[in-house]
Amino acid sequence: MVAGEAEEMTEGLAFLLARHGAGAQMMLRRALVSSGLTPRHMMTLKHLDTGPVSQQALVDMLEVDPSVLVAVLNDLERDELALRRRDPADRRRHIVEITPAGAAVLRRSDEILAEAEGELFTHLSPAEQLLLRDLLNRINVSPDQFTCTED
Amino acid sequence: MVAGEAEEMTEGLAFLLARHGAGAQMMLRRALVSSGLTPRHMMTLKHLDTGPVSQQALVDMLEVDPSVLVAVLNDLERDELALRRRDPADRRRHIVEITPAGAAVLRRSDEILAEAEGELFTHLSPAEQLLLRDLLNRINVSPDQFTCTED
DNA sequence: TATTGTTATACTCTATAACTATA
DNA sequence: TATAGTTATAGAGTATAACAATA
Numbered sequence: 618m619v620a621g622e623a624e625e626m627t628e629g630l631a632f633l634l635a636r637h638g639a640g641a642q643m644m645l646r647r648a649l650v651s652s653g654l655t656p657r658h659m660m661t662l663k664h665l666d667t668g669p670v671s672q673q674a675l676v677d678m679l680e681v682d683p684s685v686l687v688a689v690l691n692d693l694e695r696d697e698l699a700l701r702r703r704d705p706a707d708r709r710r711h712i713v714e715i716t717p718a719g720a721a722v723l724r725r726s727d728e729i730l731a732e733a734e735g736e737l738f739t740h741l742s743p744a745e746q747l748l749l750r751d752l753l754n755r756i757n758v759s760p761d762q763f764t765c766t767e768d
Numbered sequence: 769m770v771a772g773e774a775e776e777m778t779e780g781l782a783f784l785l786a787r788h789g790a791g792a793q794m795m796l797r798r799a800l801v802s803s804g805l806t807p808r809h810m811m812t813l814k815h816l817d818t819g820p821v822s823q824q825a826l827v828d829m830l831e832v833d834p835s836v837l838v839a840v841l842n843d844l845e846r847d848e849l850a851l852r853r854r855d856p857a858d859r860r861r862h863i864v865e866i867t868p869a870g871a872a873v874l875r876r877s878d879e880i881l882a883e884a885e886g887e888l889f890t891h892l893s894p895a896e897q898l899l900l901r902d903l904l905n906r907i908n909v910s911p912d913q914f915t916c917t918e919d
Numbered sequence: 920t921a922t923t924g925t926t927a928t929a930c931t932c933t934a935t936a937a938c939t940a941t942a
Numbered sequence: 943t944a945t946a947g948t949t950a951t952a953g954a955g956t957a958t959a960a961c962a963a964t965a
Contacts, residue, residue, distance in 0.1 A: 626814055626815065626817075626818055629881060629882075629885060630885060630889065630897055630900065630901055631792045631795060631796055631881070631884070631885045631888055632792075632796065632807065632811065633901060633904050633905070634788065634789050634792040634900075634904060635789050635790075635792040635793040635796060635807065636789070637785065637789060637904050637907055637909065638785050638786050638787070638788060638789010638790055638792065638793070639786075639789055639790075639793070640907075640909045641782045641783075641785040641786040641789065641907075642786040642789070642790070644782060645782055645783065645786060656783065656786065660783065663777055664777060666777075667777055671923085672923075672924065673922085673923065673924085681956090682956070682957060682958085683923080683924065683925085684924090684925075684926080684927095684956085684957080684958085685955085685956070685957085686924090687924070687925060687926085707922095707923085707964080707965070708923095708963080708964060708965085709922065709923040709924070709963065709964045709965065710922095710923065710924085710964095711923080711924070730780060730782065731780075733782070734780060734781060734782045736908060737782055737907055737908050738781065738782075738907055738908070739908050740906045740907070740908060741903060741906060741907065745903060746781055748899070748903065749781065749785075749900070749903045749904075750781055750784060752892060752896060752899065752900045752903070753784050753785060753788050753900075754784070755891045755892060756788055756791075756792075756888055756889055756891070756892065757887060757888050757889070757890050757891060758788065758791045822946080823946070823947065824945090824946065824947085832933090833933070833934060833935090834946080834947065834948085835933085835934080835935085835947090835948075835949080835950095836932085836933070836934085837947090838947070838948060838949085858941080858942070858945095858946085859940080859941055859942085859946095860940065860941045860942065860945065860946045860947070861941095861945095861946060861947085862946075862947070920965100921964100921965080922963100922964080922965075923962100923963085923964080923965095924961100924962090924963085924964105925960105925961075925962080925963100926959100926960085926961075926962100927958100927959090927960080927961095928957100928958080928959085928960100929956100929957085929958080929959100930955100930956080930957075930958095931954100931955085931956080931957095932953100932954085932955080932956100933952100933953085933954080933955100934951100934952085934953080934954095935950100935951085935952080935953095936949100936950090936951085936952100937948100937949085937950080937951100938947105938948075938949075938950095939946100939947085939948075939949095940945100940946085940947085940948100941944105941945085941946080941947100942943100942944080942945075942946100
């Protein structure tokens with residue numbers, strides 16, 4: 618027998634955040650299965666729900682590769698949750714907008730997610746959830762800080 | 769011009785957590801490049817640093833698939849940061865332990881990570897970092913809550 | 920010549936199942 | 943028959959680069 622002693626190991630805060638972030642992502646994915654959406658499809662619909670935008674604008678909002686967005690929009694358009702039309706003013710652009718069906722799916726998914734979030738944060742009071750949101754919003758996510766210049 | 773109006777969109781707390789968790793994971797990955805480690809290699813070394821364990825025990829600690837652990841240990845053993853030996857008491861088992869070189873890499877990586885974490889949480893006071901840790905530890909990560917039983 | 924969107928492709932990560940050697 | 947570890951393979955997710963259409 619070798620693993621008898623279970624010495625405590627302090628987990629770094631970044632590891633903890635990454636681990637529970639992945640857990641939240643998995644929760645979102647599972648909760649949205651019944652809607653036929655991935656978290657990214659859902660986020661895309663949420664952005665479209667604020668009004669029509671070009672794909673380029675969506676790329677910036679969602680911070681995804683253009684080719685990734687193409688696949689997402691193909692799915693949404695196939696299911697008639699969103700549609701693309703050419704911008705008459707600049708025929709290179711596609712203007713994307715949500716359909717009534719898409720808006721309905723979005724609202725239903727929002728309800729499902731509210732329930733799932735309730736489960737996830739069931740041990741946090743509303744005030745603590747606000748606090749968590751505030752703390753998360755204040756972490757430094759600038760991507761160019763870790764340029765690995767040490768050798 | 770279509771994307772003129774930038775209406776605010778409230779992001780759910782689970783989405784926020786997932787997004788910043790992914791950011792933390794990327795930060796960890798980049799910070800560890802100079803050590804030649806992935807976050808998972810690092811976590812594995814951290815567990816090994818508390819004493820020799822079987823691969824099965826490591827699988828439980830790290831919550832990864834056995835086949836994933838095999839690849840990680842192959843890397844660590846190739847770089848002589850860890851080693852496997854048969855358990856004489858049960859020759860099916862491999863006892864894994866960290867090498868002095870592995871312990872040295874771990875300590876150096878810990879320093880690098882401390883610096884990177886400092887950057888990541890630079891806008892949070894030590895007390896707020898403790899608070900964030902506490903709040904994260906209290907979110908509900910039981911995986912069997914989202915059985916999608918609604919239709 | 921630059922920009923928008925698309926396609927094809929490669930790469931990483933992970934999961935699954937079949938296999939071995941031991942018990 | 944069950945368990946520990948390994949291997950091979952397939953799938954999802956993402957990134958890269960070349961491309962067509964338009965400006």
